[in-house]
Structure formats: structure tokens, C-alpha cells
Amino acid sequence: MQVALAAMAECYNVSKYSRRSIRDLLVRSKRRWVLSTIKFQEELEAEYPVEISRMYNDKIVGKDFRFVINGDGVPEVFTIDESTGAVFAHKKVDREINPLYHIKFDVLDRKTGEKIDTELAFNVAIQDINDNPPKFTSPEITTDVKESITERYLPVALEVRDIDQANTPNSEVTITMLSQTPLEPKINVEQSSGGLARLTLKGCFDYDKANKYKIVVEAKDHGTKPKALSSTAVVNLNIVDSNTHQPRFKERQYKGEAMEMTTNSSVLRVAVEDKDTPNTDAWRAKYFIIAGNEEGIYNLETDPKTNEGILSIIKKKNYERTTLINLQIGVKNIEDIFVCAGARPPADSVNITLKISDTNDPPEFEKVIANVYLKEEEEPGKVLFTPKVKDVDSNIARFVLVDDPANWMTIDGKTGEISATKKMDRESPFVDHENVYKVIIAAIDDGEPPATSTCTVNYHLQDINDNTPRLLNNSTIICGNKNITVMLRADDSDAYPYSGPFSFSLGGDETLKQQWKLEPDFGEEVGLVSLKTLPYRNYSIPLVIMDQQNFAGHETLELTVCECKKNGFCHIKKPLSISFGAAGIRLAIAGLLVFLLLLLTFLCEYGPKKFECVPEDEGNQTLILYNQEGGGSPCTTEPTFFQTPTDNIIVTDGLKQATMKRTETPPCDIEHGKSSVSTMFQSPGMYQQRETPRSHGARSTMRYSTWQTNRTNTYRQGRSSIYQHSLSLRSDQHLENQIDRSLHMVDGNLVDYPVDQPCTYAFEGKDSLCQSLDELSFNNLGDDLQFLDDLGPKFQTLGQLCNQTTKK
Numbered sequence: 001m002q003v004a005l006a007a008m009a010e011c012y013n014v015s016k017y018s019r020r021s022i023r024d025l026l027v028r029s030k031r032r033w034v035l036s037t038i039k040f041q042e043e044l045e046a047e048y049p050v051e052i053s054r055m056y057n058d059k060i061v062g063k064d065f066r067f068v069i070n071g072d073g074v075p076e077v078f079t080i081d082e083s084t085g086a087v088f089a090h091k092k093v094d095r096e097i098n099p100l101y102h103i104k105f106d107v108l109d110r111k112t113g114e115k116i117d118t119e120l121a122f123n124v125a126i127q128d129i130n131d132n133p134p135k136f137t138s139p140e141i142t143t144d145v146k147e148s149i150t151e152r153y154l155p156v157a158l159e160v161r162d163i164d165q166a167n168t169p170n171s172e173v174t175i176t177m178l179s180q181t182p183l184e185p186k187i188n189v190e191q192s193s194g195g196l197a198r199l200t201l202k203g204c205f206d207y208d209k210a211n212k213y214k215i216v217v218e219a220k221d222h223g224t225k226p227k228a229l230s231s232t233a234v235v236n237l238n239i240v241d242s243n244t245h246q247p248r249f250k251e252r253q254y255k256g257e258a259m260e261m262t263t264n265s266s267v268l269r270v271a272v273e274d275k276d277t278p279n280t281d282a283w284r285a286k287y288f289i290i291a292g293n294e295e296g297i298y299n300l301e302t303d304p305k306t307n308e309g310i311l312s313i314i315k316k317k318n319y320e321r322t323t324l325i326n327l328q329i330g331v332k333n334i335e336d337i338f339v340c341a342g343a344r345p346p347a348d349s350v351n352i353t354l355k356i357s358d359t360n361d362p363p364e365f366e367k368v369i370a371n372v373y374l375k376e377e378e379e380p381g382k383v384l385f386t387p388k389v390k391d392v393d394s395n396i397a398r399f400v401l402v403d404d405p406a407n408w409m410t411i412d413g414k415t416g417e418i419s420a421t422k423k424m425d426r427e428s429p430f431v432d433h434e435n436v437y438k439v440i441i442a443a444i445d446d447g448e449p450p451a452t453s454t455c456t457v458n459y460h461l462q463d464i465n466d467n468t469p470r471l472l473n474n475s476t477i478i479c480g481n482k483n484i485t486v487m488l489r490a491d492d493s494d495a496y497p498y499s500g501p502f503s504f505s506l507g508g509d510e511t512l513k514q515q516w517k518l519e520p521d522f523g524e525e526v527g528l529v530s531l532k533t534l535p536y537r538n539y540s541i542p543l544v545i546m547d548q549q550n551f552a553g554h555e556t557l558e559l560t561v562c563e564c565k566k567n568g569f570c571h572i573k574k575p576l577s578i579s580f581g582a583a584g585i586r587l588a589i590a591g592l593l594v595f596l597l598l599l600l601t602f603l604c605e606y607g608p609k610k611f612e613c614v615p616e617d618e619g620n621q622t623l624i625l626y627n628q629e630g631g632g633s634p635c636t637t638e639p640t641f642f643q644t645p646t647d648n649i650i651v652t653d654g655l656k657q658a659t660m661k662r663t664e665t666p667p668c669d670i671e672h673g674k675s676s677v678s679t680m681f682q683s684p685g686m687y688q689q690r691e692t693p694r695s696h697g698a699r700s701t702m703r704y705s706t707w708q709t710n711r712t713n714t715y716r717q718g719r720s721s722i723y724q725h726s727l728s729l730r731s732d733q734h735l736e737n738q739i740d741r742s743l744h745m746v747d748g749n750l751v752d753y754p755v756d757q758p759c760t761y762a763f764e765g766k767d768s769l770c771q772s773l774d775e776l777s778f779n780n781l782g783d784d785l786q787f788l789d790d791l792g793p794k795f796q797t798l799g800q801l802c803n804q805t806t807k808k
Contacts (some may be wrong), residue, residue, distance in 0.1 A: 026215035032058050033105070033120045033650065035568075038087065041127040042095040055085035057107045059117045064110040071103035078103060078124070095126040096163050126166035130223025134173040134195065136160055136233035143235075147207040148242035153198050154187070160195035160219040169222035178216040178232060188301050189217055191757075204340035205239050208275075213237040243282035243335040245275040248348045256311065257355040261321045263312075268352060270309040279337040285309065290349055293329035300329055311352065318361050320392060325354040360447030363391040365455040376426040376461045382731065384409075385418040385435050394445035402454060403440035406430040411441060418457065427463040427493040435461050435495075465498035468553030469545035476557065479564035484530040485519075488557065490545050491704055497548050500524050507542030516541060534561040600798060 034056040044050075054068055069080040069087070077099070079088050101124040137159040137350045144156060164170035175197040177189045192198070199215065215237070220230035249272050256268035275281035286301045287309035297315045302308070309331065330349040337344050366388035374384065389396055399416035401409060408422045424437060431437045437459040444452045469492045476486050492499035504521045506512050517529050518558030528541070539559040546552045562570040 008720055032117050032376070034058070038122065038124045039127060040093065040124060042129055043092050043131055045087075048092045049079070049088040051086050052089050052102065053087040055080065055087065055120075057085075057117050063116060065116055066105050066110045068106040068108055069103060070106075072098070072101040073124075077101070077182055080105070093126055095128050095165070096132060099126050099128075099165075100124070101126070108295075128168065128228060129171060130164055130170040130221065130227065132163045132170075133229030133231050134160045134162040134171075134219040134221050135231050136217075136219060138233065139231075140234045141236065142238070144203045144238045144240050145205065146240050146242055147205045147244065149201065149205065151202055151204075152200070153190075154201055154237070156199045156237075158189070158197040158199070158217060159234065160197075160231075161193070161219050164221070164223065169224065172222040173219050174222070175217055175219050178218050179214075180216075181214045182210050184210075187213070187215055195219070199235065207239050207241040207244065207277075211239040211241070212238055213239070223769060241277040241280060241282055242338045243276055244338050244349060245282075246337060246345050247274040247283075247285050247331050247333060249350045252350055252693075254350060254352045255355075256352065257357065258313055259357050260323075260359055261316045262359075263314060263316060265312045266310055267313055267354065268311040269303075270307075270311070270329070270349070270350070270352075271680045272307070273373065274307075274333070276333070282333055283330050284334045286334050287329060287331050290328040290330050292325060295467040298327065308759070317356070318392075319356050319358055320359045323356045325356055327352040327354065358393075360445065360449065360451045361391065361393050362446050362451035362453040363394075363396055363443040365389050365443065365453060368455055369459060370457045372456060372457060373460045374424075374462065376464055377423045377466050378420070380420040380422055383417050383419050384459070387416040387443070387455055389416070389453075391445050391451075394447035394451065397444050397446040397450065400442050400444065401439070402442045403438070406437070408437070409439055416441065416443065424459065424461055425466075426463050426495075427467060431461060435463070437461060463495045463498060465494055465547065465549050465551050467493040467498075468551060469500070469502050469547050470553050471543070471545070471555045471557065474557055476559055477564070477570050478530070478534065478559065478561045479570075480562075486528045486557075486559065487525055488528055488543075489525045490553075492547055492553075494547070497608050498551070499547055501548070502526075505544045507544050512541070514753065522720040528559075536561050593654045597798070 038053040057065075066082040068078050068082070069078065072076075073093075075090075077093060078089065078091060080086065081088075103122050103124055105120040105122060108114065109116055140157055141158075143155055158175060160173050160175060162171040162173055173195050175189055175191045178189070180187050185201060185205060188198050188200045188202065189197050190194050197217070213236070215235040216232055217235065218230055218232045221228055223229060249270060251270070254268060255268055258264055258267050270287070272285050274283045274285070284304075285302055285307050287302055289298060289300050291628060292298075295315070295317070297313060297317050299312050299314045301310055301312075303310055309329070311327075311329075328349060328351050330347045332347045339345075348646075370387070372385050387399070398413045399411055400413070401418075402410045406422075406424075406428055408420055408424050409418050410421050411418050418439065418441065425431070426435055428437075439457045439459065440454055441457065442452050442454045444450050469490045472489045472491050476488075478484075478486065488504070490500065490502045490504070492502070501523045504518050504526045506516060506518065515530070515532055517531060519527050519529050532647045537560075539561065541557040541559055543555045543557055544552050545555060560570060564570055
């Protein structure tokens with residue numbers, strides 16, 4: 001009871017509120033705009049303008065109003081009567097151009113222009129009619145179709161479009177076949193969804209019967225208002241010939257002839273005929289050998305121009321007698337044969353008979369390439385190789401040496417034995433990089449014509465240590481002592497282990513090691529280091545280079561120390577020096593003998609013994625001072641004269657005249673202890689002394705003196721004659737010119753000889769105290785003259801002669 005009462009109460013409440021909601025809804029949705037449905041058909045045949053609808057609004061009661069319209073097609077197509085609300089169309093419309101018009105309606109107070117009600121928007125849909133036929137996207141199609149195509153879709157696609165309203169009978173299309181020429185094989189149209197369709201083939205094309213087809217298809221819609229519409233398309237099919245005919249040989253038997261042991265690019269030609277289209281893959285022939293070519297001796301290929309088959313021999317074959325060879329060949333096309341129904345026919349084939357004529361076969365070496373291994377430098381005369389040869393139809397007539405690049409070999413013409421006539425050197429340029437010396441020999445038989453075959457003999461030479469190491473470059477240059485190290489690289493023609501790395505050492509005496517050292521002294525490349533500053537000149541440095549087996553090579557490095565110019569050329573300035581050859585040595589010995597003779601003469605006159613070499617000759621000796629210029633530096637040490645080998649003594653009528661061409665003083669440097677050289681240059685009857693330039697640009701002091709000896713000999717008592725001989729002086733002008741030339745020779749700094757630099761002297765004040773050469777005496781030499789007591793047999797004989805002359 002309680003449940004039933006609760007359910008009834010709930011139903012009462014639901015009904016109460018539902019009625020209230022419905023009433024409220026009706027109030028809110030009260031209609032204010034009233035208009036008939038606007039329907040307007042495209043392409044409507046009528047007398048325009050034509051009323052298509054009428055508008056009404058319930059808020060216009062009792063008000064002065066007017067209707068207003070705007071939107072698509074206003075006012076060209078649509079207008080409205082302001083008072084009645086009638087909507088008019090003024091012309092035809094095309095749905096395919098504008099299928100929908102969006103229009104807005106308003107009702108305004110005629111006086112104030114204010115809206116009486118809200119705006120009403122309305123879409124006018126144009127009603128479609130069947131006014132457009134279906135159309136093919138390609139009204140005419142032309143395509144190629146292979147003759148060998150099977151029953152399947154042809155490569156033709158059809159597409160139709162209808163622009164009438166979709167999903168209506170006006171746009172639904174059916175595609176059908178209207179005609180086909182020729183009628184066989186049968187071609188159909190298969191339509192898929194929408195406006196798509198394809199052509200299908202039932203049967204096979206025959207190119208020989210027809211190679212062109214014309215097909216007409218139709219597309220028709222399902223429209224009825226005003227009627228169904230349609231259109232057509234044309235499809236042209238060009239049939240492409242396929243291989244439907246097998247090629248056949250023009251002859252059923254072919255014959256040819258060839259020589260054995262030869263190759264031939266065209267032994268025989270064969271031809272075929274084919275009914276397919278020429279110059280197509282259905283017509284081009286492809287030949288092949290079916291039987292008789294098991295050894296791969298023959299080849300059969302197609303001539304691309306004539307379509308003939310060319311039989312050739314590509315491998316030599318030796319036959320002991322004339323032989324007939326049978327070959328079976330076949331032919332087919334490049335394109336596979338097509339058969340519409342049934343089995344494929346077999347390829348055509350024929351037989352070829354080749355006559356192979358026997359010829360004189362060449363000898364056959366057992367080894368075409370033979371290898372012989374031996375050491376280099378072996379004694380010649382030994383047989384190094386004997387070939388093994390056979391000939392099936394002839395006899396070996398002789399062997400010849402075809403190629404022997406270094407002329408090291410000789411061959412026995414009957415046996416083919418190869419012997420060496422010279423020692424074989426592995427380092428020869430005729431030996432390749434693999435230490436192989438190649439010799440080619442030939443065997444010639446006595447057949448008609450004679451046949452020849454060759455054999456290559458490779459002599460593999462094993463290396464021995466027969467080459468000494470050597471310098472790659474035995475001459476080099478040092479530029480101005482800027483680099484004291486010279487890198488030397490050695491090489492050995494022998495191979496490992498008879499080559500490097502090498503051990504280097506200096507040859508010669510110990511003095512060489514005081515000037516040079518090798519650092520390092522082991523390897524492929526070593527450094528020669530100078531221990532002293534080197535004068536500019538050429539040096540010869542002996543070197544000893546030893547390989548890994550202590551096999552030594554003696555090399556001399558020619559080293560040039562020079563001044564390198566900017567252009568890269570070496571410029572050597574020869575230093576001022578005095579050198580003596582064989583003639584100079586002889587002159588030095590002669591000068592020494594003359595000096596000793598003068599010394600003996602001096603002792604004879606002034607020594608303890610009371611005798612005179614020339615008793616009748618008397619006189620005095622003086623040194624006359626010439627051209628005293630003064631202003632020189634004072635002598636602080638007594639000069640010592642050393643007579644050069646070019647000195648000579650002239651004795652005439654008892655008059656002894658000593659002429660000293662060049663006198664050198666020992667090196668001295670008063671201030672710095674450095675060496676200097678003074679040289680006396682002779683002019684007749686005088687000495688010219690040249691000293692090295694002093695510091696501060698001062699020229700050396702030039703002194704000239706004449707040693708004149710006047711001796712008077714008395715031959716009778718009470719009667720004396722005085723003979724005085726003087727050496728005349730040259731004119732002052734001539735002397736001045738000679739001094740200028742001498743000064744010009746020594747002027748300047750000797751930069752090209754860095755060791756013997758000019759001495760530098762400090763200015764010492766007043767003039768030299770040595771006023772004349774008269775103050776010089778041989779006693780100042782400080783030498784012990786007792787050595788003259790024992791000068792050998794020749795000087796003793798000279799002394800005896802002097803004593804005898806004195807006694808007389």
C-alpha cells in the first residue's frame with residue numbers, strides 16, 4: 001500500500017512539472033516569422049518575375065512597417081515586396097554554378113527605421129534537373145597492346161564524370177560497348193564503382209590477321225527530367241607483333257673446313273628466315289650449339305646486321321690426323337615464342353660438318369716456364385738448365401736462344417742445354433725487382449713448314465756480399481760555416497743482411513780526427529761534424545763504411561766550404577798563401593846552400609883563422625839608407641832575416657853582391673800577440689817591405705834601403721885601385737807607382753780566409769828608432785855558428801880551397 005501511494009505521488013509530481021515545462025516552452029518558442037518554403041528550380045521556364053514565397057511577422061500588427069531583403073543574388077535574382085512580403089525571382093539560375101543562396105530578411109519601422117523583430121536568415125536551395133550529360137575524361141584513347149597478351153584486362157582505363165547533383169539518378173552513369181572493329185577477339189567493358197570502367201579481352205590477338213582495333217563505348221545517366229543524357233568515347237588499339245613464329249634454317253646441312261692449332265673468327269655462316277616483324281626481338285635470332293662442343297673449342301654468335309650465325313674457333317686443338325667434326329646447332333628468337341593455345345613448338349636445329357686438316361705441330365716443352373735457383377757471381381761454364389721437349393709428328397731440329405738481355409748465356413743447339421758464359425750479377429739492371437733473370441729459348445722442328453715453340457727460364461739469383469757500401473753523394477757544400485754538421489747517407493746494392501745499417505769511421509791519420517768527428521757513426525745516415533772553423537776551400541775527407549758483415553767500403557767525401565750567394569751558387573775566394581811545388585823545394589835548397597856559402601865566406605874573413613878567401617880584395621861594407629820617411633813605429637824587437645829559396649849571390653871581379661828578393665820577419669803583434677807577415681819585394685838595388693795594414697786605417701811603413709858593397713883590392717905594392725860598384729836607384733816617380741801598386745794589393749780585409757786575419761797594431765807614438773838597415777847585423781840572429789864546423793865533405797873541401805888561397 002505504501003509503495004503504491006508513493007508511486008502515485010511521484011507520478012502526480014512528474015505530470016505537474018511536465019505540463020509546466022511544456023507550457024513554458026510554448027511561450028518561449030512562439031512563432032514570430034511566418035514564410036512559405038522557398039523552392040526554386042534551376043533553368044525554370046516561366047514568365048519572370050515569378051513569386052516563389054511570401055513572408056509574414058506577427059509583430060507588425062498595428063505598426064507602420066516594411067520588409068527588407070539582402071544576401072546572395074539580391075537584387076539580381078531575388079527581391080521582396082516591402083508591404084506584402086512576397087519574394088520574387090527575376091531570372092533563371094544554374095544549380096551547377098550556384099546550388100545555394102543565403103538570404104537575410106528584416107522587418108523595419110517605416111518611420112524610425114528600427115528593427116521590429118530579429119533578423120531571419122534563410123537558405124534557398126536550387127532544385128536540380130538532368131541538364132548535364134555524363135562525359136569521358138578522355139574522349140579518345142590510343143594505346144599499344146602486345147600480341148601475346150592473354151585473356152585479361154587491356155591497358156585501357158575509362159573514367160566518366162556527371163556534374164548533376166550527386167547521389168541522384170541525374171548523376172548515376174552506365175558504361176556500355178557500342179561497337180568493335182574487327183569483331184574478333186571479343187572485347188568487353190567491365191564497369192566498377194562510380195564512373196570507372198576497363199576493357200577486357202576474351203581470346204588472343206593475331207597480328208597476322210589484324211593489327212588495329214577501334215572500340216566505341218557509351219556513358220548514359222539515369223535521369224528522367226527532362227530525359228536521360230549520354231556521351232561516347234573511342235578507343236584505338238595498336239597490336240604490337242610478338243614472337244609467334246619460330247625461326248628456321250634456310251639449309252638443312254652445312255659444311256666447313258679449318259686448320260688445326262689455329263683460331264678462326266669466321267669458319268662458317270648460317271642463315272635463318274622468320275615471319276615475325278624484322279628488326280624486332282621477335283625476329284632477331286639467337287644461335288646455340290647443341291652438341292659437339294664439349295671442349296669449348298667453338299663459338300656461335302649472331303651478326304646483328306644480317307641476323308646470320310657465325311661459327312668460329314676460339315681454342316687451338318691438336319689433331320694427329322685430318323678429322324671430321326660434327327656439330328649440332330639450334331636457333332631461337334631473343335623473345336620467347338608465344339602460343340595462344342597448345343604446346344610451344346621446338347626450336348629448329350641443323351648439323352654442321354667441319355673438316356679439321358692436320359698440320360705440322362710445334363714442339364711441346366714439358367714446362368713452358370721453368371725456374372732455376374742459384375747464387376750470383378758463380379763461376380761460368382756450368383750447365384744451368386736442360387729442357388724436356390716432345391713432338392708428336394716431327395723431330396727437333398735445333399734449339400736457339402731467343403732472349404738473353406745481358407748476354408750471360410749460351411745454348412747447345414742440339415740438346416738445348418743452357419750454360420753461363422759470364423758471372424751473373426744480381427745487381428745488374430737486367431735482373432728484375434724479384435731477383436729474377438729471364439731467358440727465352442725456342443725449339444724448332446723439321447716439319448713443313450717448321451714449327452716453333454718457346455720456353456721461359458727464370459733464374460732466381462741468391463744474393464752474396466759482393467758490393468761495398470758507398471755514399472749516395474760524395475760531394476757536398478757548407479755555406480760560410482753556418483752549419484757545422486753534414487748529413488751523409490750510404491747505400492749498398494746488396495740485400496739484407498749484406499747491407500745496412502752501416503758503421504762509419506774516419507780514414508787517414510789522427511790529425512783528421514782532430515778536425516772532424518762522426519756523430520752518430522751508425523745507421524743509414526750519419527752526421528759529419530766539424531770541430532774547428534773551416535777556411536774557405538775544398539776538403540777531401542776519407543771515410544770507411546762497413547756493412548753488417550763488416551765488409552768495408554772506402555769513400556772520399558769532397559767537401560767545399562764557401563760563401564753561398566743569394567742565387568744558390570757557391571763562391572770560393574782563394575786565400576793569400578805561399579805554396580811550394582817541386583821547383584820551389586829545389587830553389588829553397590839552393591838558397592840554403594848559397595846562404596851557407598856566404599856564411600863560410602864571412603867566417604873565412606872574420607873568423608879565428610887568419611886567411612882571406614880573396615886576399616888581394618879589400619874594402620868595407622855599408623848599408624845605405626834610402627827614402628827615409630820617418631814616422632814609423634819604433635822597433636821593439638830585433639828583426640830576424642830568413643833567406644828564401646829564391647835568394648842568389650852574384651860574384652863579379654872579387655865583388656860580392658847579395659840580393660835578397662824577399663825577407664820575412666817572424667809573426668809578431670806588439671799589442672795583442674797576433675801573427676803578422678812582412679814581405680820584402682825586390683826592385684833592382686833596393687828592398688821594398690810590405691806590412692799588413694795597421695789599425696785606425698794607417699798604412700804600413702814602407703822602407704827602402706840599398707846594400708852596396710864596395711871592395712878595393714890591391715894587387716901591387718904601392719899601387720891600389722878602388723873598385724866601387726853601386727846599384728842605381730830608380731826614379732822617384734817609378735818608386736811611387738810601385739808603392740801604390742803594392743798597397744793596392746794588400747788593401748782591404750781578407751774575409752774569405754777567416755783564420756789568417758790581418759794583424760792589428762796600436763799606434764805607438766813617435767817615429768821608429770831604427771834609422772837605417774846599417775844597424776842590423778847577422779850577430780843579432782843569436783844562432784850558434786859552431787854547426788858550421790861539420791857541414792859535410794863538400795863544405796870541408798870548400799874550406800880547404802879557401803885555406804890554400806889564403807896561404808898563397
